[in-house]
Amino acid sequence: MIGIFGGTFDPIHYGHLRSALEVKEIFNLTEVRLIPSAQPPHRQQPVATASMRLQMLELAISNQPSFVADDRELKREGRSYMVDTLQSLREDFPVQSLLLFMGSDAFNKLTSWHRWQDLFTYAHVVVLTRPGFITLALDAFFTARLSTEKQALADHDAGRLFFQPVTQLDISATAIRQLVAAGKNPGFLLPDTVITAIKQNQLYQEN
Ligand code: ATP
Numbered sequence: 001m002i003g004i005f006g007g008t009f010d011p012i013h014y015g016h017l018r019s020a021l022e023v024k025e026i027f028n029l030t031e032v033r034l035i036p037s038a039q040p041p042h043r044q045q046p047v048a049t050a051s052m053r054l055q056m057l058e059l060a061i062s063n064q065p066s067f068v069a070d071d072r073e074l075k076r077e078g079r080s081y082m083v084d085t086l087q088s089l090r091e092d093f094p095v096q097s098l099l100l101f102m103g104s105d106a107f108n109k110l111t112s113w114h115r116w117q118d119l120f121t122y123a124h125v126v127v128l129t130r131p132g133f134i135t136l137a138l139d140a141f142f143t144a145r146l147s148t149e150k151q152a153l154a155d156h157d158a159g160r161l162f163f164q165p166v167t168q169l170d171i172s173a174t175a176i177r178q179l180v181a182a183g184k185n186p187g188f189l190l191p192d193t194v195i196t197a198i199k200q201n202q203l204y205q206e207n
Pocket residue numbers: 006007008009010014015016019101102103104105106128168169170171172173174175
């Protein structure tokens with residue numbers, strides 16, 4: 001089973017990294033692929049360049065051999081649609097279960113994603129919830145795919161919806177960018193190697 005974690009990672013922080021490590025162990029994943037988005041369709045464009053965001057991601061995971069920085073969205077022209085990314089991952093991994101992870105905030109907007117129903121053709125969707133989090137009522141499309149047993153994700157290579165609580169760390173890239181812009185120390189919210197890269201490249205400073 002392979003985990004997929006998309007995001008802008010502007011910059012990557014311990015909220016991403018801790019969740020990725022927890023799901024790696026919970027689902028016994030062979031690897032977790034972290035995929036920075038080039039042009040996210042649903043939000044403001046990133047502040048740091050794509051190559052800087054990739055470089056910070058690589059620094060953050062350098063001591064985690066089962067984490068892979070996957071730059072396929074950065075190499076593609078145009079908008080970064082997850083359905084295209086999953087299709088390309090499926091070509092690379094034809095027989096493995098693919099688990100697409102997203103926070104509950106992202107799941108709540110899933111039906112606005114490009115060809116969102118097709119995501120389930122290529123992968124399972126695993127929603128990272130807060131412990132005790134109550135999700136909105138699921139419609140028939142989702143209830144038909146909902147699994148409450150982890151085993152279902154191993155028995156099929158795609159097509160299921162699963163909710164997984166993870167430790168919630170109230171860390172966001174937005175808050176980190178604001179701290180840096182205010183001249184404050186973002187220490188302990190993200191790896192020191194990433195903080196050094198932010199300083200060296202003078203990222204997120206107020207103009
Ligand atoms: P920004 O503040 O710039 O919007 P972000 O911190 O939310 O960024 P993204 O790169 O947009 O980070 O997030 C990518 C994925 O990681 C999303 O699925 C999001 O739900 C999840 N995520 C972000 N922060 C956390 C966190 N603290 N804990 C768990 N998941 C997170």
